[in-house]
Amino acid sequence: MQIYLPIAEMTVNVLLILGMGSVIGFLSGLFGVGGGFMMTPLLIFIGVPPAVAVGTQANQLVAASVSGVLAHSRRGNVDFRIGVVMIAGSTVGTVLGVWVFGILQRMGQIDLVISLSYVITLGIIGGLMLVESVRTIFRTRRGTTPRHKLHRHTWAHGLPFKMRYPRSRLYISALLPLSVGFLGGLMVAIMGIGGGFFLVPAMIYLLGMPASVVAGTSLFQVIFATGIATFLQATQNQTVDVVLALLLLAGGVIGAQFGSKAAEKLRGEQARAMLAVIVLTVCANLFYELVSQPDDLYEITITERGI
Amino acid sequence: MMAGLARWIGLIAVAMVITVSSPARALVADLSEHLIAITTGFTGDEVVLFGAVEEPGDVVVVVRGPTETIMVRRKERFLGIWVNRASARFERAPSYYAVAASRPLEEIASPPILDRHDIGLENLDLRPVDWESMDDDEIVSFRDSLIRRKQFAGTYGIEIEPVSFLGSRLFRTRLAFPDNVPTGQYLVSVFLLSDGNVTAAQTTPLSVRKVGVGAEIFLFAHGSPALYGILAILVAITAGWLASLPFRRP
Numbered sequence: 001m002q003i004y005l006p007i008a009e010m011t012v013n014v015l016l017i018l019g020m021g022s023v024i025g026f027l028s029g030l031f032g033v034g035g036g037f038m039m040t041p042l043l044i045f046i047g048v049p050p051a052v053a054v055g056t057q058a059n060q061l062v063a064a065s066v067s068g069v070l071a072h073s074r075r076g077n078v079d080f081r082i083g084v085v086m087i088a089g090s091t092v093g094t095v096l097g098v099w100v101f102g103i104l105q106r107m108g109q110i111d112l113v114i115s116l117s118y119v120i121t122l123g124i125i126g127g128l129m130l131v132e133s134v135r136t137i138f139r140t141r142r143g144t145t146p147r148h149k150l151h152r153h154t155w156a157h158g159l160p161f162k163m164r165y166p167r168s169r170l171y172i173s174a175l176l177p178l179s180v181g182f183l184g185g186l187m188v189a190i191m192g193i194g195g196g197f198f199l200v201p202a203m204i205y206l207l208g209m210p211a212s213v214v215a216g217t218s219l220f221q222v223i224f225a226t227g228i229a230t231f232l233q234a235t236q237n238q239t240v241d242v243v244l245a246l247l248l249l250a251g252g253v254i255g256a257q258f259g260s261k262a263a264e265k266l267r268g269e270q271a272r273a274m275l276a277v278i279v280l281t282v283c284a285n286l287f288y289e290l291v292s293q294p295d296d297l298y299e300i301t302i303t304e305r306g307i
Numbered sequence: 308m309m310a311g312l313a314r315w316i317g318l319i320a321v322a323m324v325i326t327v328s329s330p331a332r333a334l335v336a337d338l339s340e341h342l343i344a345i346t347t348g349f350t351g352d353e354v355v356l357f358g359a360v361e362e363p364g365d366v367v368v369v370v371r372g373p374t375e376t377i378m379v380r381r382k383e384r385f386l387g388i389w390v391n392r393a394s395a396r397f398e399r400a401p402s403y404y405a406v407a408a409s410r411p412l413e414e415i416a417s418p419p420i421l422d423r424h425d426i427g428l429e430n431l432d433l434r435p436v437d438w439e440s441m442d443d444d445e446i447v448s449f450r451d452s453l454i455r456r457k458q459f460a461g462t463y464g465i466e467i468e469p470v471s472f473l474g475s476r477l478f479r480t481r482l483a484f485p486d487n488v489p490t491g492q493y494l495v496s497v498f499l500l501s502d503g504n505v506t507a508a509q510t511t512p513l514s515v516r517k518v519g520v521g522a523e524i525f526l527f528a529h530g531s532p533a534l535y536g537i538l539a540i541l542v543a544i545t546a547g548w549l550a551s552l553p554f555r556r557p
Binding site for chain 2: 002003006011060063064068232242243246254290291298299305
């Protein structure tokens, strides 16, 4: 069954898109990340123009995050207070990111910057996640889990504007969730992803939030970041294809529900190790494309269209 | 199958009527349709061009889409990675271009004649905006790359399609358009050549338009982008909420 996408201006197979949506949706529900970092390269691979892939992906992530947050908030796993502080940061990041996106696009360097930021962030986060989770897996096997201190004092606790977050049992500077949100917002705008794979570890290790509330809170924040990105992409570049977004989210939201069910049966460190392998695979793939000689050194972009 | 056959008989009948009723014109041609409607299930379309000539000769058909501005960029290796460096801007390039001919072009006419009428990709008038400051090799490589990338995308024809004659006076050709055909007003030019010279020419318009829901969405997205953006978000929120309902615990 074929369907014509009015904004992407191409015909795609409905079942292919639904299938892609549900597989990525399942993985995103399983790991508590949006899955954008897998979906955006996939969409470009099947021929969707990169700008449309990024814009549409933002729209699709709104739906996936809403359904994810609802599932998590029913279990009380969302810290709305820290989420709101992060949203303030991510709003600034998203607006700034879309502005930079436009400049890079005019310079013809946006594809390179997208690829580079993928390689760098995926590489660092995937690597760290793999090391940490493998270490935990071995420790639990040996049964020598070191006792965690209830509270460790670091430089971060010396920062001003401290706020209390009862749900996460934290008393930290508002600057921390603000800057985590800011970086997440930049990622939404420039990489067309929710940034969950960055937010989740950042919230655990940088903010020290309990793992149980991290996925839900990150998704809550992502709703707003992707919502703003959708609006900016739609108004500035007209690159949001609602037909494509609806197909992706039809598969995605259902996949995500099954994924978050499956997540309950999976140990945290196992899930993180699997996610790390996926992240590093995508990273290696993109890195290879950057360094290997392209089939055609030339590329064309249509900058203005006639009638 | 029967419908196709009936259409054929109809076309031939029309072509015959045209030949009989207008003996004064050296060339008459028309399209089976003047509108390519891009609907929700659009997977490309085919239009039949048919016509008649008064005197025997060669027929060449050139299909041109509306013009567009194209940036061509070349990658170079920089610190181990491939980066866009040099670029050239082409204004007024056809968004779509295809040629059909009754014989290979080089047998039909000399390069100056083909060049004058923009027949064939190598004779297409394509020059970068600042061609005066570029050396010839650069111009040629950017121009060739533009054509190669457009052919790769399917919007410039790769081969010269055949124009076939039914007898010595009736001719027809099929113009196939891909699913990513650019929208807008097309011009289909039909040339009659004899002894290497154009003796008659006729131009027929062809419109490529989105119709139905797809057209509505496209117009909405470009006409009121802010409202479109807000609605896209609301649709996504609703869809996310609806999808979570069946999984709600009692």
